[in-house]
Amino acid sequence: MPIITFREALRQAMSEEMERDEDVLLIGEEVAQYNGAYKVSQGLLDTYGEKRVIDTPISEEGFTGIGVGAALAGLRPIVEWMTFNFSLQAFDQVVNNAAKMRYMSGGQFRVPIVFRGPNGPAEYLAAQHSQALQSVYAHVPGLKVVAPSTPYDAKGLLKTAIRDDNPVLFLEAELMYAMKGEVPEEEYLIPLGRVDVKKEGKDATVIGFSKPVHIALDAAKELEKEGVDVEVIDLRSIRPLDEQRVYESVKKTNRCVVVDEAWPFASVGSHLAWLISKNCFDSLDAPVELVSSEDVPMPYNHRLEIAAQPSVRKIVRALKKVLYLE
Amino acid sequence: MAKQRKNIREDADGLKKNLKGMLLIRRFEEKAAQMYGLRKIGGFCHLYIGQEAIAVGAIQTVDLKKDYVVTAYRDHGHALACGMDPNTVMAELYGKSSGCSKGKGGSMHLFDVENHMYGGNGIVGAHIPIATGVGLKIRYKNDEGVVLCFFGDGAIHQGTFHESLNMAKIWNLPVIYICENNQYGMGTDFSRVSAVQDFSVMGASYGIKGKQVNGMDVLEVYEEVSAAVEEVKKTHTPIFLEIKTYRYKGHSMSDPATYRTRDELDTYKRQDPILNLKTYMLNKRMLTEEEYTKLDKECRSVGEAAVSFAEKSNEPQIQELYDDVFA
Numbered sequence: 001m002p003i004i005t006f007r008e009a010l011r012q013a014m015s016e017e018m019e020r021d022e023d024v025l026l027i028g029e030e031v032a033q034y035n036g037a038y039k040v041s042q043g044l045l046d047t048y049g050e051k052r053v054i055d056t057p058i059s060e061e062g063f064t065g066i067g068v069g070a071a072l073a074g075l076r077p078i079v080e081w082m083t084f085n086f087s088l089q090a091f092d093q094v095v096n097n098a099a100k101m102r103y104m105s106g107g108q109f110r111v112p113i114v115f116r117g118p119n120g121p122a123e124y125l126a127a128q129h130s131q132a133l134q135s136v137y138a139h140v141p142g143l144k145v146v147a148p149s150t151p152y153d154a155k156g157l158l159k160t161a162i163r164d165d166n167p168v169l170f171l172e173a174e175l176m177y178a179m180k181g182e183v184p185e186e187e188y189l190i191p192l193g194r195v196d197v198k199k200e201g202k203d204a205t206v207i208g209f210s211k212p213v214h215i216a217l218d219a220a221k222e223l224e225k226e227g228v229d230v231e232v233i234d235l236r237s238i239r240p241l242d243e244q245r246v247y248e249s250v251k252k253t254n255r256c257v258v259v260d261e262a263w264p265f266a267s268v269g270s271h272l273a274w275l276i277s278k279n280c281f282d283s284l285d286a287p288v289e290l291v292s293s294e295d296v297p298m299p300y301n302h303r304l305e306i307a308a309q310p311s312v313r314k315i316v317r318a319l320k321k322v323l324y325l326e
Numbered sequence: 327m328a329k330q331r332k333n334i335r336e337d338a339d340g341l342k343k344n345l346k347g348m349l350l351i352r353r354f355e356e357k358a359a360q361m362y363g364l365r366k367i368g369g370f371c372h373l374y375i376g377q378e379a380i381a382v383g384a385i386q387t388v389d390l391k392k393d394y395v396v397t398a399y400r401d402h403g404h405a406l407a408c409g410m411d412p413n414t415v416m417a418e419l420y421g422k423s424s425g426c427s428k429g430k431g432g433s434m435h436l437f438d439v440e441n442h443m444y445g446g447n448g449i450v451g452a453h454i455p456i457a458t459g460v461g462l463k464i465r466y467k468n469d470e471g472v473v474l475c476f477f478g479d480g481a482i483h484q485g486t487f488h489e490s491l492n493m494a495k496i497w498n499l500p501v502i503y504i505c506e507n508n509q510y511g512m513g514t515d516f517s518r519v520s521a522v523q524d525f526s527v528m529g530a531s532y533g534i535k536g537k538q539v540n541g542m543d544v545l546e547v548y549e550e551v552s553a554a555v556e557e558v559k560k561t562h563t564p565i566f567l568e569i570k571t572y573r574y575k576g577h578s579m580s581d582p583a584t585y586r587t588r589d590e591l592d593t594y595k596r597q598d599p600i601l602n603l604k605t606y607m608l609n610k611r612m613l614t615e616e617e618y619t620k621l622d623k624e625c626r627s628v629g630e631a632a633v634s635f636a637e638k639s640n641e642p643q644i645q646e647l648y649d650d651v652f653a
Contacts, residue, residue: 062486066456066459106428
């Protein structure tokens with residue numbers, strides 16, 4: 001099976017969907033001639049031309065809204081934000097227009113649009129360019145939120161997102177673009193709303209999504225040395241949320257740690273921890289632990305920025321806590 | 327369309343259609359105000375009284391099978407001018423399930439997607455990129471249509487207006503941006519908050535032609551928008567019109583409009599677009615007082631019928647709360 005990078009997997013997904021459906025187009029800053037700020041769209045201009053791969057001025061609210069308008073009228077735009085940090089300029093278009101036009105019109109509209117780009121902590125970028133914004137989008141009814149953790153998942157989920165008739169926020173971890181993984185040559189799709197068990201285990205469950213899934217796997221390996229068998233569940237999509245499979249895992253292991261790179265207050269992680277506490281109450285042998293980023297803006301200094309984020313050490317400590325090993 | 331434009335001032339039927347279109351909105355809005363007073367309608371309710379010439383004059387120039395209308399929250403007039411059923415519009419104001427948006431949208435969110443009436447948008451200026459995106463779809467699919475994008479003087483200082491005009495120009499999108507300058511952004515006189523007093527110059531920053539139009543004269547609106555539609559279809563380039571108008575009522579039902587003088591209001595009422603056209607037609611002997619009275623009566627009864635339709639309609643079922651979040 002070919003081994004390709006995360007960014008290549010995303011590119012393949014977009015390219016295959018553009019090939020399949022001529023109403024799919026890519027719009028954003030530097031996506032065409034520059035081949036993408038993170039080179040995700042490399043080569044798409046050459047293949048599909050400037051009609052379908054459209055460079056925009058730095059006008060996030062404008063081009064995001066233009067994408068929404070085009071989707072309302074029947075196209076299937078992929079809007080690339082250079083990073084989710086800049087999506088805040090376009091927040092109104094996503095929250096007030098993309099998410100609500102169907103509901104407000106009594107179901108008259110469909111809004112088939114994907115908003116994608118890098119999200120989450122990066123390196124040495126400081127507070128405005130290094131933050132995880134999933135909780136902000138996951139809060140809003142009418143939006144789907146997807147956060148893949150491997151090249152395989154990225155491709156299958158992005159293809160599904162592009163075919164979805166609803167707005168999908170597609171979060172790509174900035175530090176994962178160069179990560180490699182197996183991706184089959186034949187076409188496949190991954191449904192939204194189904195978790196993937198990245199590692200089976202029986203003693204405790206770690207639930208995460210996007211990049212932290214890998215730290216969770218490292219933490220599980222660490223604890224393996226101590227004879228503890230940890231299950232790692234990758235949500236893949238935050239909305240829709242595969243609640244049942246999450247609960248099944250927790251009811252099997254009776255212990256749970258939630259990992260989320262966002263801040264802890266009113267986050268996807270804190271919400272999951274609440275859901276599990278409520279719905280698995282009778283099965284839990286320990287309170288659910290949450291490993292989040294520290295409740296501070298991201299500092300520039302590397303030592304500090306690492307300290308601000310979830311780590312293998314923090315997850316191991318949380319696991320030991322729910323296992324009463326500490 | 328071009329032929330009709332030349333003859334509008336001599337075309338008795340065309341003029342009557344305009345008169346009726348404006349009267350219908352006026353009487354509908356008066357009825358809505360009355361029902362709001364009786365608490366049959368709640369929340370924000372922005373009336374179009376005084377501005378009727380714009381929606382009526384502009385929207386008749388397009389073919390909503392190909393063309394599109396996108397507007398803001400003062401949208402009752404546009405909805406009616408798009409030919410939406412007054413019954414379903416009134417029912418929407420009532421929040422009934424027979425409303426055009428099943429009671430989920432209300433006054434600010436009237437839509438008829440099949441007939442290209444794309445709302446009904448509540449955030450000031452946020453629909454300008456939406457309209458521009460509809461223009462992108464037309465260009466992308468090589469369709470023939472144009473988009474009429476209506477917004478108020480309050481929206482013109484939002485970044486969305488400027489960002490949209492820039493992109494519409496660089497991508498040659500068939501959008502006619504129509505600023506209905508009713509002179510007050512809520513309670514703020516536009517001249518207090520705008521660096522320029524003539525908005526029509528604002529297209530120039532983006533290489534877009536701009537023009538001021540008298541929005542109290544439905545025929546001028548019709549002629550100017552017709553010309554703009556023809557030009558956009560021919561040149562594939564956006565156009566900007568500032569149509570000067572005046573709203574007789576407050577910003578919304580809760581606004582007593584104490585920020586302006588009685589004299590100012592009376593001055594505009596003397597140039598009332600309905601009165602204007604009526605006088606013109608009477609002078610041209612294209613209308614009699616009796617015919618006018620009959621027309622007016624007809625429009626009043628449409629408003630009354632809409633109210634009785636809304637009154638008789640059902641509230642949505644609680645289960646409908648969860649419908650239409652996702653496709």
